[in-house]
Amino acid sequence: MVVVLCLTTFVVAGSGTAIAPFLLQMTHDLSAELAAVANLVAIMSLAWGLTSLVAGFASDRVGRRPVLTGGVLVLSAARIGLALDEAFNFYYEDNLDLLGAWGARLVPFSPLHDVALPPDLDALYLGGGFPERYADGLAANQASQAAIRAAADAGMPLYAECGGLMYLSEGIVDFAQRRHPMIGLVPGWSAMTRQRLTLGYREVRARCDTPLLSRGQTARGHEFHWSVLEAPLLAEHAAYDLVAAPVPHEGFARGNFLASYCHLHFGSNPSLGPNFIAAAAKWWMQKSVARREGG
Numbered sequence: 001m002v003v004v005l006c007l008t009t010f011v012v013a014g015s016g017t018a019i020a021p022f023l024l025q026m027t028h029d030l031s032a033e034l035a036a037v038a039n040l041v042a043i044m045s046l047a048w049g050l051t052s053l054v055a056g057f058a059s060d061r062v063g064r065r066p067v068l069t070g071g072v073l074v075l076s077a078a079r080i081g082l083a084l085d086e087a088f089n090f091y092y093e094d095n096l097d098l099l100g101a102w103g104a105r106l107v108p109f110s111p112l113h114d115v116a117l118p119p120d121l122d123a124l125y126l127g128g129g130f131p132e133r134y135a136d137g138l139a140a141n142q143a144s145q146a147a148i149r150a151a152a153d154a155g156m157p158l159y160a161e162c163g164g165l166m167y168l169s170e171g172i173v174d175f176a177q178r179r180h181p182m183i184g185l186v187p188g189w190s191a192m193t194r195q196r197l198t199l200g201y202r203e204v205r206a207r208c209d210t211p212l213l214s215r216g217q218t219a220r221g222h223e224f225h226w227s228v229l230e231a232p233l234l235a236e237h238a239a240y241d242l243v244a245a246p247v248p249h250e251g252f253a254r255g256n257f258l259a260s261y262c263h264l265h266f267g268s269n270p271s272l273g274p275n276f277i278a279a280a281a282k283w284w285m286q287k288s289v290a291r292r293e294g295g
Helices: 002-015 020-055 093-101 131-140 142-154 163-168 272-293
Strands: 065-069 072-076 079-083 088-090 105-109 123-126 158-161 169-173 179-181 186-192 198-206 218-225 227-229 240-243 252-254 257-260
Touching: 079 272, 088 163, 093 105, 093 272, 123 142, 123 163, 123 272, 131 142, 131 163, 131 169, 131 179, 142 158, 158 163, 163 169, 163 186, 163 257
Parallel strands: 079 105, 079 123, 123 158, 158 257, 169 186
Antiparallel strands: 065 072, 169 179, 186 227, 198 218, 198 240, 252 257
């Protein structure tokens, strides 16, 4: 940089100013090149650090280990618990395919019938469905509720949408106005109403970092539900800003936990799938380190 500036001064003094703009452009181009090199060095240093980090983790008994894929830290063979039974059965098939393409193993479980989560899970995905129709059984299965609550409290990444949000709320008020206590991770009760159908495509912008989106990232999906939260969530707890929607905010986010009435399509933002698996990788690594330190 200094050499070029000196050369520019020499040429201007000795030969007029005809070629000075050219050399000044060279100076500008070189500055840009140096900045690009500096960024590359920083990226390489980060990548080297991540590579060194993941190299310290051997595959566990089910074949999981953190890996770098396309510069993204993910967990090979990440085990994602997928709620799948009579109450929970609505998912975009593309979402499941994209998670599988990033190496995830989807492990079905039933919040309605199972009394424990499958072993060795790294994340939970609770999709949509009709939990209001099975509210009696869901409320009665307190063992399943306790297992999911404990996993979330321990830091396991958890994503819930629509029916999943209802199940994670304090409870469900069915069409007959009967109240059924649920897990209680989302403040408030989800109440069914025949007078208010929420329907439409949505574009969301994350208000904070979540297991799926970093703050400011956007995604698209849809809402279709007859229930509403009896008391609107506070804006500071909302997961998303909604773009051109009837209400300004939506969802609930807290650390490793994200719940929303929106069904996000993972194809609308290519980072959704790898972000979720990266969150699973981070939690798996934290558990692995804790086990090592615990002897």
